[in-house]
Amino acid sequence: MIYGGKDMKKVSRHMKLFLGLVVFIACICLVKMKMFAADSLTVGEDYLKSNMEMSLYDRLGRSEIELNEPACRIYDAIAKKIDVIDLSDLELKKDDIKPYWEEAISLDPLIEESYNGIKYTRVFTSQDKLLRLKIKYGVSEKEEFFERYQKLQSAVLGYLDKVENGNSEAEKVVYLHNMLAENVVYAKKLSDETYESTAYTAYGALVNGSAVCDGYTYAFDLISKYVGLDAMRVSNQENTHAWNAVKIGGEWYFVDVMCDDPYIAGEDREGIFRYERLLRTESELRASSDLYSGEFKYEKYIDNFGYKFSNMPTGTNSVQAYDNGYWYVVGNDGKSINKLDIYGNFVENIVLLEDGNISAMSIHNNRIYLTNKRTLLIYNTTLKTFIPMSYTPADYLFCYAVYLKNDTKLVLYYLNSETNFVAEEHDLSERLEVGFIKNKDGNIYYRYDNGEYATGVVDIKGEEYYFAADGCMKTGYRKIGNKRYYFDPESGKSMTGVYNTGSYVFDFQGKGEVAKGLTEVDGELYYFHPQDGNAMKGLRIINGKKYYFDAKSYKAVEGFMKIGNYTYYFSPDTKEALKGLVEAEGEEYYFDADGCMKMGYRKIGNKRYYFDPESGKSTTGVYNTGSYVFDFLGKGEVAKGLTEVDGELYYFHPQDGNAMKGLRIINGKKYYFDAKSYKAVEGFMKIGNYTYYFSPDTKEALKGLVEAEGEEYYFDADGCMKTGYRKIGDKRYYFDPESGKSMTGVYNTGSYVFDFLGKGEVAKGLTEVDGELYYFHPQDGNALKGLRVIGNERYYFNDIDYKAESGFVTIDSNTYYFNPITFKSVSGEVEIEGNIYRFDVNGVLK
Known part of the structure; x- marks a missing residue:
């Protein structure tokens, strides 16, 4: 006997007491078990924001939610882009799934609004036991759905940045009303190609910018969720029109953005807002239009996170207990x-x-x-x-x-x-x-002297650590309440400084605080989101100044950076994009009011620059700006007046420096500047009716007798080429009427006939030219005509071409015979062509 031979009555009496106590304690345990039993699953923020952009998740104000197991699996599958969800172990009937599906979808408002949303098909047995769900996306391809999800997410963030400027509920409603009215076009006003099914969704309104009344209302309702507005959709009895209701100060008012859209009334949309149906009471709304007749139908989005599980475990022994889920x-x-x-x-x-x-x-x-x-x-x-x-x-x-x-x-x-x-x-x-304890799995805990395990954020010897609800130390990034920490992966200590958590980058400042706005850390500049403190990347405008934050390091860059189609220069000192004239790396550049590099010709103040189209550097030399040509000297200066550049001569306007073209008189000298190159020309140039010769050396138009290209030409005091006969000093020339060249040979000038010998010389006296005999005046060289006695010999020069004649010639009724060889007149008895003729001493035929 285990009772050691005690009196059986005593044992029996004690046994009854014992059994009674056991029953009493069992009842206590059962009550306690029910008190501790949880019939739902608590889902934390890391799980919920697996798909949602962090700033959107934060705006929903959810830290943890009680969620049913089927809903957990559905949400997890969507977040991980899984197509098939196994539910065979949950003993669900095929018709049980709908509330769980709605529960999961409602966690992320963007899912339902990403185009046509997500649907499912069920796989079940002949006894209606649900085995699997197959997710069907509202578009042809799954990746297209998530691409649309991201687009909608970006669009929502763009709206939130402005709508959240409202300090009160009413101000937020006005901001949202105006943004939708300004950015969304009533789809039925567009062409048939543009008017598509997305017009009935928030996606159509926020991403495509076109919607019908449904799209306006869904967009209004969606944005309201993120800015703390209690809103719902309302439609008339016939479902021909929809609008929104929003609660302000505990009272419901109506908003109809579509009917307030200026575009509907054919008005100019730019900066004009109509407020005829903004925050109206029911009576005011009904009085405004027949659209609001009949009974109002109110539609509230699913927003129920209170589903509870009631499954109780079935043990294999009567000894059981419950703890921490x-x-x-x-x-x-x-x-x-x-x-x-x-x-x-x-x-x-x-x-x-x-x-x-x-x-x-x-x-x-x-x-x-x-x-x-x-x-x-x-x-x-x-x-x-x-x-x-x-x-x-x-x-x-x-x-x-x-x-x-x-x-x-x-x-x-x-x-x-x-x-x-x-x-x-x-x-x-x-x-x-007590103290820090590491178990065999490597997990670390901290136990106080009273036996309790540290949980949450605790201060231990001046350092902060974080322990989960089960006491296990957690490291890395943690959002705890509205605080953010980074705990060292090795020591577990709360760290300060910039850390990349994998999804976000923060500047942790201790005590759960993170930097916000423009912040310098260890000589590097960062920009942290003003609301959630997440480091931002890319091009940002902060207090009217532009900065660019690297996509990997999140640090503000410095120096030159090409972003899209534009080049910026970020100051090595302030990191802001500089504007105006900037000296960088020993060169000058120009950036406009937006900080974008500008190339080509720029007039800045009273200075002129030419910035290289490739490098953007301020360059020197002659450049055609398209409208003007300047010789850029650097530092905004341009050449003025007559200027030689790289061996070429230009003429720049004395006041504005613009290169001049055409014929110009400069300091009493003529120059001609080409209409395309603006360079001073050299050599012959016909300008209008005049031909000029511009010196290869000085480029000026030469005057007077000029030797060019081995020939002599003559230009008057204006530099214009002159042709024909010219007496220059005591010299005589004949310049070809076509070429202007100084000619040699016999030419009739109109008044005189000369035999031009070149270099201004003319023949004088009896002269044979090309087999013809002429007689030029011994002093002035002018060709003479008629009967001439030259050296006791007689010659006759006709009055047409001034050539010496031969044969019989009758002069003043006297007949002479001039020798065909010598052109001299004969005298005495002479046989001519077989006949005998007699001429006197003066050569006259007898």
């Missing part, structure tokens, strides 16, 4: 404990005892307090080890219950050898390891 049930072997989730699904088996059976158990804060009928043991489920303490009463028969009063006080109930019930209190703090 899990059931612990002693196995049939009496030596081990099965850990189950709140739905009764097996999680793991915890082997505790090699001998004996577990007779009583209590669990709190991840510690199992148990007895094996004789000894009190404590097992840490997180550390997965027994805490180094055990206790066996000195006088016992049976340890039947443990009760934890708090984290340091435990009561052990047992039956002593006298069969008396004993309640023995124990102080656990004296037996517990």
Whole structure:
């Protein structure tokens, strides 16, 4: 007998008391179990924002949500872009899934509004047991759906940046009303090609910028969710028109953005807003149009996160307890404990005892307090080890219950050898390891002197650490409430400085604070979002100044940066995009009021520059700006007047420096500047009716007798080429009427006939030219005509071409005969062509 031969009546009496106490304690345990039992799953922020952009997630104001298991799986599948969801282990009927689907979809308002949203098909057995869900996207390709999701997300953020400027609910409504009215076009005003199904959605309104009344209202409702407005859609009885209701100061008002769109009334949309249907009462709205007749139908988006699970675990032993979302049930072997989730699904088996059976158990804060009928043991489920303490009463028969009063006080109930019930209190703090503790899995915990484990953000010896609800130290980035921390992966200490969390970059400043706005850290400039502190990248306008933050390091860049089609220069000192004339790397550049590099010709103040079209550098030299030609000298200066550049001569206007073209008189000298190159020409140039010769050396138009290209030409005092006969000084020339060249030979000038010999010389006296005989005046060289006695010889020169005649010639009724060879007149008796003629001494025929 285990009672050692005691009186059976006494044993029986004590046994009745014992059994009564056992029943009492069991009832207490059952009540306690129900108090601790959770029938829903709490989902934290990291899970919820897996798909949502962080700033959108923050604006929803959700830190954690109770969510059913099927809804969890659905949301997780969508976030991970999984097409098939296995639900075969949940014992659901095919018609059970709808509320869970709506529950999951409602977590992220963008999902439902991303074009046609997401649908599903069910796979079930012949007994209607649901096996799987297949997700169907509202567009042809899954990736297209998520691309549309991202576009809608970006569009929503763009609206939020302005709508959130409103300080009150009413101001936010006005901002939202105006933005939609200004940016969305009524789709039925557009062509048939543009008017498509997206016009009935928020996607059509916010991304495509075109919608019908449905699209306007869904867009208004969607943005309202993120800015803290309580809004809903309203339609008339016939469903021919829709608008919005919004709660302001506890009262409902109506807003019809579409009907306030100036475009509907054919008005200019730019900066004009109509407020005829903004924040109107029901009576005011009904009085404004027949659109609002009949009964109003109100539609509220699904926004219910309160689904509860009621599944209770089924144990394999009557000894069971609940703690932190899990059931612990002693196995049939009496030596081990099965850990189950709140739905009764097996999680793991915890082997505790090699001998004996577990007779009583209590669990709190991840510690199992148990007895094996004789000894009190404590097992840490997180550390997965027994805490180094055990206790066996000195006088016992049976340890039947443990009760934890708090984290340091435990009561052990047992039956002593006298069969008396004993309640023995124990102080656990004296037996517990304190400080930082690392378990066999490498997880770190911190236990206080009172036995409690640190949880949350705690200060330990001047350093902050973070421990999860189970006491396990967590490192890396953590958002705790509205605070943000970065805990060192090695030491676990809260760190300060800039850290990339993987999804975001923050400048952690300690105590959960992060930098916001433009911030310098260790000599580097960053820009952190003014609301959530996340480091921003790309081109940003901050206080009217532009900065560019690198996509990898998030640091403000310096120097030249091409962004899209524009080049900027970011100051090495302030990191802002500089404007105006900028000296960088020893060169001058010009940036407009937006900080964009400008090339080509620029007049800046009273200075003129030419910036290279490729490099943007201020260049020197002659450049055609398209409208003007300048010789840029640098530092905004341009040449003026007659200027030689690279061996070429130009003439720049004395006042504005613009290169001049055409014929110019400069300092009394003529120059001609080409109409295309603006260079001074050289050589012959016909300008209008005049021909000029411009010196290859000085480029000026030469005057007077000029030798060019081996020929002589003559130019008057204006530099104009002259042709024909010219007496220049005591020289005589004949310049070809076509070419202007100085000619040689016999030419009739009109008044005179000369034999031009070149170099201004003319023949004089009796002269043979090309077999013809002429007689030129011995002094002036003018050709003479008629009968001439030259050296006692007579010659006759006709009055047409001034050539000496031969043969018989009658002059003043006297007949002469001139020798065909010598052209001299003959005298005496002469035989001519077989006839004898007699001429006197003067050559006259007798």
